[in-house]
Amino acid sequence: MPVPETTTMPETTMTPEKTAMPEPTTTPEKKADAISAAIAELQVLLGGRLSTSAAVREQHGKDESWFPGHDPDAVAFPNSTEDVAAIVRICAKFGAPIIPFGEGTSLEGHVAALEGGICISLANMKKIVAVNAADMDVTVQAGVTRKQLNEHLRDTGLFFPIDPGADASLGGMTATRASGTNAVRYGTMRENVLSLTVVMADGQIIRTARRARKSSAGYDLTRLIVGSEGTLGVITEVTVRLYGIPAAILAGVLAFDSLEGAVESVILTIQSGIPVARIELVDEESIKAINDYSKLDLPVSPTLFLEFHGTEASVAEQAELFREIADDHGGGEFQSATRTEDRNKLWQARHDSAYAAMTIRPGCKVFASDVCVPISRLAECIHETKKDLDEIAMPTPILGHVGDGNFHVVFVVDPDSEQDMADAKRINRRLITRALAMDGTCTGEHGIGHGKMDYLIAEHGAGVAYMRLLKTAFDPQNIMNPGKILRI
Amino acid sequence: MPVPETTTMPETTMTPEKTAMPEPTTTPEKKADAISAAIAELQVLLGGRLSTSAAVREQHGKDESWFPGHDPDAVAFPNSTEDVAAIVRICAKFGAPIIPFGEGTSLEGHVAALEGGICISLANMKKIVAVNAADMDVTVQAGVTRKQLNEHLRDTGLFFPIDPGADASLGGMTATRASGTNAVRYGTMRENVLSLTVVMADGQIIRTARRARKSSAGYDLTRLIVGSEGTLGVITEVTVRLYGIPAAILAGVLAFDSLEGAVESVILTIQSGIPVARIELVDEESIKAINDYSKLDLPVSPTLFLEFHGTEASVAEQAELFREIADDHGGGEFQSATRTEDRNKLWQARHDSAYAAMTIRPGCKVFASDVCVPISRLAECIHETKKDLDEIAMPTPILGHVGDGNFHVVFVVDPDSEQDMADAKRINRRLITRALAMDGTCTGEHGIGHGKMDYLIAEHGAGVAYMRLLKTAFDPQNIMNPGKILRI
Numbered sequence: 001m002p003v004p005e006t007t008t009m010p011e012t013t014m015t016p017e018k019t020a021m022p023e024p025t026t027t028p029e030k031k032a033d034a035i036s037a038a039i040a041e042l043q044v045l046l047g048g049r050l051s052t053s054a055a056v057r058e059q060h061g062k063d064e065s066w067f068p069g070h071d072p073d074a075v076a077f078p079n080s081t082e083d084v085a086a087i088v089r090i091c092a093k094f095g096a097p098i099i100p101f102g103e104g105t106s107l108e109g110h111v112a113a114l115e116g117g118i119c120i121s122l123a124n125m126k127k128i129v130a131v132n133a134a135d136m137d138v139t140v141q142a143g144v145t146r147k148q149l150n151e152h153l154r155d156t157g158l159f160f161p162i163d164p165g166a167d168a169s170l171g172g173m174t175a176t177r178a179s180g181t182n183a184v185r186y187g188t189m190r191e192n193v194l195s196l197t198v199v200m201a202d203g204q205i206i207r208t209a210r211r212a213r214k215s216s217a218g219y220d221l222t223r224l225i226v227g228s229e230g231t232l233g234v235i236t237e238v239t240v241r242l243y244g245i246p247a248a249i250l251a252g253v254l255a256f257d258s259l260e261g262a263v264e265s266v267i268l269t270i271q272s273g274i275p276v277a278r279i280e281l282v283d284e285e286s287i288k289a290i291n292d293y294s295k296l297d298l299p300v301s302p303t304l305f306l307e308f309h310g311t312e313a314s315v316a317e318q319a320e321l322f323r324e325i326a327d328d329h330g331g332g333e334f335q336s337a338t339r340t341e342d343r344n345k346l347w348q349a350r351h352d353s354a355y356a357a358m359t360i361r362p363g364c365k366v367f368a369s370d371v372c373v374p375i376s377r378l379a380e381c382i383h384e385t386k387k388d389l390d391e392i393a394m395p396t397p398i399l400g401h402v403g404d405g406n407f408h409v410v411f412v413v414d415p416d417s418e419q420d421m422a423d424a425k426r427i428n429r430r431l432i433t434r435a436l437a438m439d440g441t442c443t444g445e446h447g448i449g450h451g452k453m454d455y456l457i458a459e460h461g462a463g464v465a466y467m468r469l470l471k472t473a474f475d476p477q478n479i480m481n482p483g484k485i486l487r488i
Numbered sequence: 489m490p491v492p493e494t495t496t497m498p499e500t501t502m503t504p505e506k507t508a509m510p511e512p513t514t515t516p517e518k519k520a521d522a523i524s525a526a527i528a529e530l531q532v533l534l535g536g537r538l539s540t541s542a543a544v545r546e547q548h549g550k551d552e553s554w555f556p557g558h559d560p561d562a563v564a565f566p567n568s569t570e571d572v573a574a575i576v577r578i579c580a581k582f583g584a585p586i587i588p589f590g591e592g593t594s595l596e597g598h599v600a601a602l603e604g605g606i607c608i609s610l611a612n613m614k615k616i617v618a619v620n621a622a623d624m625d626v627t628v629q630a631g632v633t634r635k636q637l638n639e640h641l642r643d644t645g646l647f648f649p650i651d652p653g654a655d656a657s658l659g660g661m662t663a664t665r666a667s668g669t670n671a672v673r674y675g676t677m678r679e680n681v682l683s684l685t686v687v688m689a690d691g692q693i694i695r696t697a698r699r700a701r702k703s704s705a706g707y708d709l710t711r712l713i714v715g716s717e718g719t720l721g722v723i724t725e726v727t728v729r730l731y732g733i734p735a736a737i738l739a740g741v742l743a744f745d746s747l748e749g750a751v752e753s754v755i756l757t758i759q760s761g762i763p764v765a766r767i768e769l770v771d772e773e774s775i776k777a778i779n780d781y782s783k784l785d786l787p788v789s790p791t792l793f794l795e796f797h798g799t800e801a802s803v804a805e806q807a808e809l810f811r812e813i814a815d816d817h818g819g820g821e822f823q824s825a826t827r828t829e830d831r832n833k834l835w836q837a838r839h840d841s842a843y844a845a846m847t848i849r850p851g852c853k854v855f856a857s858d859v860c861v862p863i864s865r866l867a868e869c870i871h872e873t874k875k876d877l878d879e880i881a882m883p884t885p886i887l888g889h890v891g892d893g894n895f896h897v898v899f900v901v902d903p904d905s906e907q908d909m910a911d912a913k914r915i916n917r918r919l920i921t922r923a924l925a926m927d928g929t930c931t932g933e934h935g936i937g938h939g940k941m942d943y944l945i946a947e948h949g950a951g952v953a954y955m956r957l958l959k960t961a962f963d964p965q966n967i968m969n970p971g972k973i974l975r976i
Contacts, residue, residue: 134755134864135864137862187679191675204950206949206951208951212861212927214665214671214860214892215931215932216664216666216715216931216934216935218936218951218974219712219958220678220714220715221951224712227707228707273732313801313802313805314801317799374622375623376620376622404700404702435700439700440699440700441697441702442705443703444702444704445704448704448706456706459698460694462693463709466709469962471707473960474954485707486706
């Protein structure tokens, strides 16, 4: 086995790759001309469904992170896959950049129009195409959000589990290989997307797979598009697996007298094979913010938010097994929430924790780290990171989908403060170096965007060359979300 | 959503694609010279670990299917990833074809050296590299077989569930995206491979991912190699997920008075969310063969083989829920096997059913169909197929991983009989046409090999062009298992 590429990560690996960068084949002027020409044709195609207003452009050039916005030159609002294909064909003809946009909830600058170009908003594509209840799957247009989908499914007895917190679109969740609180039990978008309809960079429409639960028919185009962040094509329809709503759901919170105790309890819960549906770590600092923001009065202590799914008997059994573990690690009383409204309030509070964190320092933004490590290294990784955080002044609540080994330090930064930004970047780099040395990843669920391109190289080493071959083969003009994932 | 490419499949789609085929750039003579030159260098590199003996070559040119063998010109036996890289670099230098070989248990002619060249056998690469019990994963060299792995894990309380029947190598299982009896509960190789070490066509070694349970770091190179059938690179190491051996395992068989009743029971079991670990259909004809071959006396009737995993309480609950469904659909008594040896005997018999089928007609071979359809269409698909089978004389037992919608008609053919081969091919084509019209796939788990390349086109339509781009980008000389999956 080749040694992991990076166990320590010197400063130099954080600079762009040291391959000779080819001269750009187009000058900025030529690019601007190409974009103008594309806009002129798009106006004929779309009429009022193309906007060049400053407000609309600004709104579509930034996500929920601290990254500065980069406005696209125009925003297109297609209604159908065929509309998207027509838009892409026009952009391809002129070589104009294309940036797909779902709900704008990403966290690594994914939607920034770094080279200008046309934003394709999926806001008009919110149709539920087909609920196949008997097969437990559903096909939706890519603009459908997870909450909209679950609302639609309410009377079917089925639900879509993947839940990244934000009410993201299914297309966006696919593009970033999203996961979130339920992934420990139900998997991520990687495991739950059955098939995609995608408009490729040349305007061709492909469907990546059939609805069969499994297939050995050729290269896995579905998984190739999942996580490709709009750099290989525009996702227009998504078919995902659904699950029966469990007969019994038991949620609750449990405070610990130490962070270590909480993390150790998670590790043992996973290693014991308790099929927990959610097991989320929320540190003391987050609890304070959540209590203020969501009007709760949780004990201010490192806490696990949990949920068990199954039959009445099985959730009781799971909770009991978990309580035994927690008792041995300084856990307090398990405060259960069985009523739907209490459960929803609890999870809404957990999901709002990033927003809650921002209220700690009004006017500030979120800079979220996102490492994921093998669970045997989780306690050590968090422990070492806490020591780093003692060095700096800004609020840094920790939250995590710890059942998967994934956690976030939420640096609450003032993006105009050089000190803040330098501190956050330095400690994030140390965290990623640590995670890679533990055979972990620089991003569990947020993606690369343009914020982590150097870390991708540190993580994948020789593999990056093949990602580059792939990108160049599928998008030879580099018009699909250029400047994300890879430098071309 | 684009309509599925093919709802009826005319004869003409079964001929090679109608794009102009480029002239071959090498003549057969040049290719033979290239292979000879590669062999000369490989002999220096490997000495006795390169064989050109007729017996060894013949043994490595065929799999377990009816497909005629095509012998490679030499068989190399590397000990390590670095050995494989050195072999690939030599082959790449001369443009000699490379065919990776695990245990030779594939079913679509995957290992046939259609253009001659060098077979790379993984027979010497059977090391268990690292058991990470705390993370529930293991890294093995690609030649390790699933039984060898589970034997090694015996004292850890962990097991590797994927079980395609044959004692295949982990590398081969990865290459064909294998699944089998446990996939309904634990997923396929697609869901269970965490990371791969791969020697690419240019001799570069890459590791496709870290051991983190999830990652959003760039294109999913792991899933790109899973199912690539040796056409993109040689898999040398595999890291897979492991699972805790369940506290309780309850297996058993249940005979039905009709095939329809058995299939309907499966569909309802899945739709009810009973987390069955195995649910296998074995038809009357298969039961007869199994009874003879494995010395059992199962009632000769359509039968389900089942297994439930969980705690004592939960397996009892699952079995009870299943029995209620079976009772409504003409199911008989549930004959349970709780002792390990009884359970093993049962599953060995199920796994040996293909070998059992061959004994029905001594000297004959297996021609296995492999469609997988959305479960709501499974009963209809099997019913229509049974009607087709009434037309022909040869034995055609039906077996299936029906919880996934996957089943096999096992045509027991005399490969020398034109009538047999024409019958099997005609009915298999009708079956695949039917499955595709139901939004299913032409292969649930066996792969494309060189037997299903036209069906891949029928299934993927426009998507095939992107598979071709990918293959050409990664393997511009087309030396990696040429003639499989795609015609280049």
